[in-house]
Amino acid sequence: MTNQKKLGKKREQQKRRTIVLFLIIPLFFLLYFTIYPIAKMLFYSLTDWKGSASPYQFVGFSNYLNIFATESYRNVFFTGSYYLGAGLIQQVISLFLAVVMNKKIQGSGIFKGIIFFPFIMNGVAVAMVFRMFYQVNGGLDTLMNIMGMQDYIKIWIGNPKTCNYALALVYLWKNVGYSFLIYLGTMQSIPAEYYDAASIDGAGMWAQFTAITFPNIKMIVGLMATLSIVNSIAIFDIPYVLTNGKNGSNTFSTTLIETAFTYNKYGQACAMAICVLAIAGVVMVFKNIVFKEENENSYE
Amino acid sequence: MRTVMSDKQRTSILKALKYLILLTVVFIVIYPLVGVFLASFKTKIEYLSTDSMVLPLNWGNFENYKTVLLKGNVITGFANTLFIIFFSCIFSTLLCTMVAYCFTRFEFAGKNYIDKFYMMASFVPSIIVHLIIFKDFAHVGLVNNLFSIVILYSGVDIVSLYLFKQYFNQISVAVDESAIMEGCSYVRVYWNILLPMVKPAIVTACIIKITYIYNDFYTAFLYLPATEKGVMSTVLYRFIGPYSSEWSVIAAGIIVVSLPVFIGFIFAQKYVYKGFSDGAVKG
Numbered sequence: 001m002t003n004q005k006k007l008g009k010k011r012e013q014q015k016r017r018t019i020v021l022f023l024i025i026p027l028f029f030l031l032y033f034t035i036y037p038i039a040k041m042l043f044y045s046l047t048d049w050k051g052s053a054s055p056y057q058f059v060g061f062s063n064y065l066n067i068f069a070t071e072s073y074r075n076v077f078f079t080g081s082y083y084l085g086a087g088l089i090q091q092v093i094s095l096f097l098a099v100v101m102n103k104k105i106q107g108s109g110i111f112k113g114i115i116f117f118p119f120i121m122n123g124v125a126v127a128m129v130f131r132m133f134y135q136v137n138g139g140l141d142t143l144m145n146i147m148g149m150q151d152y153i154k155i156w157i158g159n160p161k162t163c164n165y166a167l168a169l170v171y172l173w174k175n176v177g178y179s180f181l182i183y184l185g186t187m188q189s190i191p192a193e194y195y196d197a198a199s200i201d202g203a204g205m206w207a208q209f210t211a212i213t214f215p216n217i218k219m220i221v222g223l224m225a226t227l228s229i230v231n232s233i234a235i236f237d238i239p240y241v242l243t244n245g246k247n248g249s250n251t252f253s254t255t256l257i258e259t260a261f262t263y264n265k266y267g268q269a270c271a272m273a274i275c276v277l278a279i280a281g282v283v284m285v286f287k288n289i290v291f292k293e294e295n296e297n298s299y300e
Numbered sequence: 301m302r303t304v305m306s307d308k309q310r311t312s313i314l315k316a317l318k319y320l321i322l323l324t325v326v327f328i329v330i331y332p333l334v335g336v337f338l339a340s341f342k343t344k345i346e347y348l349s350t351d352s353m354v355l356p357l358n359w360g361n362f363e364n365y366k367t368v369l370l371k372g373n374v375i376t377g378f379a380n381t382l383f384i385i386f387f388s389c390i391f392s393t394l395l396c397t398m399v400a401y402c403f404t405r406f407e408f409a410g411k412n413y414i415d416k417f418y419m420m421a422s423f424v425p426s427i428i429v430h431l432i433i434f435k436d437f438a439h440v441g442l443v444n445n446l447f448s449i450v451i452l453y454s455g456v457d458i459v460s461l462y463l464f465k466q467y468f469n470q471i472s473v474a475v476d477e478s479a480i481m482e483g484c485s486y487v488r489v490y491w492n493i494l495l496p497m498v499k500p501a502i503v504t505a506c507i508i509k510i511t512y513i514y515n516d517f518y519t520a521f522l523y524l525p526a527t528e529k530g531v532m533s534t535v536l537y538r539f540i541g542p543y544s545s546e547w548s549v550i551a552a553g554i555i556v557v558s559l560p561v562f563i564g565f566i567f568a569q570k571y572v573y574k575g576f577s578d579g580a581v582k583g
Contacts, residue, residue, distance in 0.1 A: 011480075018486040019408055022398040027414070029395070029455045034421040037432035051435065097325065100318050111322050113569060114329050120561055120572065122515045124533045125554045128540075129332050132339065132352070132547055139335040142351045173329070178576065185577040234425040237517050241537060253427050253518075260431055261522075273428035284423040 038277065045271035051264045063271035073272070076252045079164060079239075080232050083251070086168035087175075087228030091221060094176050098183035099209060112184070116177035123174070127241035130170045131157070134242075163247040170238050179224050186217045219291060226287045230280050252276055339551035340364050347548040364552035368539075372549075374556055376528060377535035384449055384531065385513050389506045391454035396505065397498065399456050400464035401490050405476065422458035427518060434522055444526045452523070453513055460505040463578060467501040468494065507568065507575040514561060532557050 045063055049056040067073045097115065101108055118126065133139040134156040141153050156166045194212045203211065236253040239245055245254040252272065260269035339347055341356035341364070368374055403411065433452075434443075442448035475497075476489050484492070495502075517533035524531065530538065536557045543549045565572055 014486060015406060016408075018490075019402050019406055021487070022402050022490075023414075026395045026399045026456050030414075030417065030421060033429055033433065033452075033455055034424055037429040038424070040432045041428070097321075100321055105315075105318060105322075111326065112573075113565070114326050116573070117562070117565060118329060119576075120511050120515070120565060122517075122533055122536070122557050122561065124517050124536045125557050128536065128550060128554050129336050132336055132551065133332040135547070137351060139332050139352045142335075142353050143331070145351070146353075173332075181573060182577055185573075230423070230425065234427050236427060241517075241540075256428065256431070266431070269431055273431055276425055276428055280423050280425055284420070 038274075041270040041273050041277075044267050045274050047267045048265075049267040049270075051260065051266040056267065059267065063268045064275070066268060067272060067275060072250065073255060075248060076250060076255050079249060079251050080235075082164040082168040083171055083232035083235050084229060086172045087232050088225060090172050090176050090179055090228065091225050093172075094178075094180035095183050095217075095221065097176070097180050098187055099213065101184055102187045102213075112181075116181050118174045119177040119181075121174065123237035124241055126170065126174050127238050130166075130173075131242055134166055157243055157249075158247065160247040163243060163249050167238050167242055167249055170242070171235065174238075182220060182224065183217060186220050187213060190216050223287070223291055226283060226291075229283050233276055233279055336551045336554050339548050340555050342548045342551075344546050344548055347546075364549045365556065367543075367549050368552045368556050372539060372553060373527060373530055373535050374532075374553070377530045377532050378560075380446060380524075380529060381514060381531045383446055384453065385510050387447070387450045388453035388513060389509055391450065392456070392460065392509060393502055393505060395454060396456050396460040397464050397495060397502075398490070400461055400468050401494065403461075404465055404468040405473070405486075418456065418458050418461060430519070430522055437523065442523075444524055444529050446524070446529065449519060449523050452519055453509070459508060459578075463501050463505055464498060467498040471497055503571055504575040504578055507571050510564075511561075511572070511575075 044056075046058055046060060047056040048059050048063075101111060105111075135141075136155070140156065144150060144153050154162055157163050190212065195208060198208050198212060233252045235251050236257075239249045239251050239254050240257075243249045245251070245258065250258075256269050256272050256276075259265045259272065335352040338354070338356055339352065341359055341361050342350065343357075343361065343363070346357060402408070403415065437443055437448050471494060475493060479489050479493055480486075514532060517537065520531040520534045521537070524534065527538070536553050539550050539553045543553075
């Protein structure tokens with residue numbers, strides 16, 4: 001009995017040691033890569049820190065006010081709305097494509113692969129593909145010539161009027177495959193008997209979609225749409241490589257980088273970062289409230 | 301009889317419509333890429349003087365590819381990328397499985413808080429924390445060090461964490477217990493018994509990680525500014541400077557950078573799909 005107790009105690013000790021050994025590095029990373037920078041950014045966002053060792057002064061909330069008072073900063077919300085729009089269109093298109101591919105169709109593997117591939121392509125490569133595509137006499141102009149629409153040819157990304165649409169389209173092109181894959185996977189997990197029963201009852205395609213498909217995937221659709229809000233703020237590669245933020249295409253991320261690393265206005269950049277964080281936080285809370293049920297089901 | 305006919309007709313029209321839609325989408329996806337592919341075989345003058353859909357005069361013109369491989373640092377970039385991927389996968393797999401092991405096998409104070417914390421941390425856009433982290437790394441001379449970026453990629457990400465937790469939960473605790481009865485320590489149970497059993501999860505998590513690292517531009521752009529420390533993204537990005545008037549060279553660069561992903565995708569298609577669908581639903 002005492003022996004067993006001793007063994008139990010020894011095990012308890014070993015257990016504790018294992019937990020410490022296994023968690024110490026991950027927890028350090030977690031603190032260092034999230035809490036620590038956020039705390040520091042909160043602090044510096046109230047100062048005019050230049051990123052160097054030089055002294056800084058507290059400036060109150062003026063960095064935050066600047067975001068809304070300065071044209072080039074305010075513009076990022078406007079640019080973000082293009083990507084947000086593209087993100088929502090992305091859900092509609094990919095949902096539609098998933099419905100089209102849901103039933104057995106010849107060559108579905110190849111179609112699926114082609115639609116998905118842009119998503120795993122290198123972001124810089126994609127941006128460059130479209131730099132060539134939008135060039136004068138590039139892919140788009142060629143296509144419009146063939147279709148007899150040469151009168152509508154414009155300077156696509158060099159023009160503030162069309163620039164953001166052109167860039168949002170690149171975002172759409174790259175990301176449709178992802179949500180398509182998710183929707184298709186979810187739809188294919190719906191038992192086929194449901195559809196069989198419905199078609200015996202004479203339900204058409206639209207009726208089947210509204211009665212069977214959509215109720216089963218609406219959580220995922222909501223989740224993906226919510227995530228696209230966060231993504232639309234953090235977009236970086238596409239505007240940076242295609243236009244370098246010119247022609248009114250500067251996003252939160254490109255402006256943040258420029259403010260901090262080009263102009264050394266770290267205090268200002270920190271305020272913008274906190275702003276991004278606040279948006280992400282609101283979205284997260286919203287997601288958790290709306291999709292609470294879903295969370296409880298999928299974890300564990 | 302008539303209804304059967306019209307039904308049949310309806311399905312075949314529907315089928316034709318489906319193919320029409322799919323072929324349109326395929327065209328939209330492939331068309332911009334074809335232009336790049338054709339351009340990669342054109343000479344500078346040829347590129348400027350022809351439409352993007354005109355076939356190259358000489359399919360044997362590999363000059364652009366030669367320029368890319370010999371002068372573009374692509375080989376260095378590829379080696380650096382592989383190095384980063386290799387170590388990041390090892391470290392992140394270790395850290396993620398260690399956390400998942402503790403979470404699924406032990407009860408301890410603060411467990412639920414840590415779990416929630418990981419959930420919350422996953423919503424912090426990584427682009428912003430680098431404002432501060434970069435300053436620190438620069439301060440201690442970790443910029444232009446491949447390991448600095450390995451550290452950044454090695455943190456526990458929520459998708460892998462949930463994936464591993466799910467796999468560990470599927471393994472009965474009786475497996476652990478019998479090993480412990482035979483004198484195994486917890487560390488050995490984790491290393492010798494559980495880790496080999498979650499191999500499929502490791503493959504899935506690594507595929508997501510590899511894709512992420514291979515495509516990430518921002519982190520490498522910030523932390524590895526030196527030319528000889530370039531990775532695939534930054535190497536390609538730096539083509540814009542010296543070759544900004546030679547789009548046919550850039551086209552070859554795009555093809556070279558995308559080719560490994562393309563080949564990898566063809567061979568590991570099943571795992572890639574699985575990885576991203578598992579990841580999305582959990583994350």
